[in-house]
Amino acid sequence: MHALGTLEELPQAYRDELTGQNLVPLWPNMRAVLPPNIPSRRTQALNWNYDAVRPLLLQAGELTPMEKAERRVLVLANPGHGLGNMQATPSIYMGLQLILPGETAPNHRHTPNAVRIIVEGEGAYTTVDGEPCRMERGDLILTPAGKWHEHHHEGSGPIVWLDVLDLPLMYQLEGSWAMEGVPQQQTLPRDKSFAEYSAAGVVPSINFQRTETKAPMLRYPWVRTRACLVEMAEHYREDLLRIDYVNPETGASLFPSIGFGALMLRPGETIRLPRRTTACIYHIVEGQGRMSVDGGEALGWREKDTLSAPGYTDITFSNASGSEPAFLITADEAPLHRYLGIF
Numbered sequence: 449m450h451a452l453g454t455l456e457e458l459p460q461a462y463r464d465e466l467t468g469q470n471l472v473p474l475w476p477n478m479r480a481v482l483p484p485n486i487p488s489r490r491t492q493a494l495n496w497n498y499d500a501v502r503p504l505l506l507q508a509g510e511l512t513p514m515e516k517a518e519r520r521v522l523v524l525a526n527p528g529h530g531l532g533n534m535q536a537t538p539s540i541y542m543g544l545q546l547i548l549p550g551e552t553a554p555n556h557r558h559t560p561n562a563v564r565i566i567v568e569g570e571g572a573y574t575t576v577d578g579e580p581c582r583m584e585r586g587d588l589i590l591t592p593a594g595k596w597h598e599h600h601h602e603g604s605g606p607i608v609w610l611d612v613l614d615l616p617l618m619y620q621l622e623g624s625w626a627m628e629g630v631p632q633q634q635t636l637p638r639d640k641s642f643a644e645y646s647a648a649g650v651v652p653s654i655n656f657q658r659t660e661t662k663a664p665m666l667r668y669p670w671v672r673t674r675a676c677l678v679e680m681a682e683h684y685r686e687d688l689l690r691i692d693y694v695n696p697e698t699g700a701s702l703f704p705s706i707g708f709g710a711l712m713l714r715p716g717e718t719i720r721l722p723r724r725t726t727a728c729i730y731h732i733v734e735g736q737g738r739m740s741v742d743g744g745e746a747l748g749w750r751e752k753d754t755l756s757a758p759g760y761t762d763i764t765f766s767n768a769s770g771s772e773p774a775f776l777i778t779a780d781e782a783p784l785h786r787y788l789g790i791f
């Protein structure tokens with residue numbers, strides 16, 4: 449591509465006249481927004497090391513009571529997007545949220561879709577539109593756009609989870625807002641929706657209410673996902689051990705914006721992920737190893753760490769253990785890229 453005219457080549461008086469009319473010449477900026485062959489990407493490959501973040505999160509528990517925070521969260525902000533913009537990737541917000549024993553995060557709802565991935569602690573539950581959902585290590589708990597949700601913690605130690613939201617996208621669309629609510633009545637049995645969809649290929653009969661397909665299952669227990677990956681490893685000798693989380697009624701991604709998945713690395717295994725357009729985040733549920741992006745310097749990771757990587761890259765993951773498997777939960781913008789026809 450040949451070089452185009454610059455802003456400086458235009459007479460100042462002409463530029464001032466354009467500005468006065470709220471006009472901008474395209475050609476000086478065109479290569480920046482339509483770069484040749486590959487998009488510009490601000491998402492940096494990095495690791496939010498849990499050992500470094502955890503003490504700061506616990507300190508937040510001492511510094512800020514729940515009534516002053518509502519959601520006591522440290523946002524995992526990718527510096528490539530500017531820390532204040534609270535973006536892990538272009539469309540994904542991530543935050544580590546802390547709830548101390550006996551605390552409640554008050555009922556609210558909002559337009560951004562949210563998933564929480566439980567990082568540590570026991571005894572907490574999230575009530576979503578009247579359904580209490582247990583929160584155990586590695587579980588995914590869904591609160592799709594518009595659903596009421598509040599968090600309770602009846603356990604003895606702190607509970608921490610990773611919030612994953614399409615907040616940056618909703619904000620850019622000028623569609624992000626929230627509403628406070630009164631404490632919820634638990635009108636439904638605990639983990640009702642998980643019970644209904646707890647076996648693959650089996651759905652509740654038509655006698656049940658099956659009108660709500662936006663997110664018919666609210667809790668995706670990690671033990672089931674892990675068991676599936678281990679079972680796959682029994683049967684696959686070399687293939688990538690990877691699953692997608694889907695809506696059990698439709699097979700669609702959990703949200704139109706964010707796709708969730710999980711990966712297993714066999715002991716000692718190095719995998720090269722298929723090159724994709726979308727940026728991705730990786731939360732380490734078990735194991736330790738290294739991630740390398742486009743052959744760059746390898747980032748070490750271990751259990752409870754969370755990593756990011758830009759799209760259009762070659763990504764490799766290595767399991768450092770020769771005896772134990774490693775497990776990762778992934779989140780990316782693939783559903784959105786598919787919808788837009790760019791995946």
Ligand SMILES: [Fe+2]
Nearest residue numbers: 556558562597
């Ligand atoms: Fe929320």
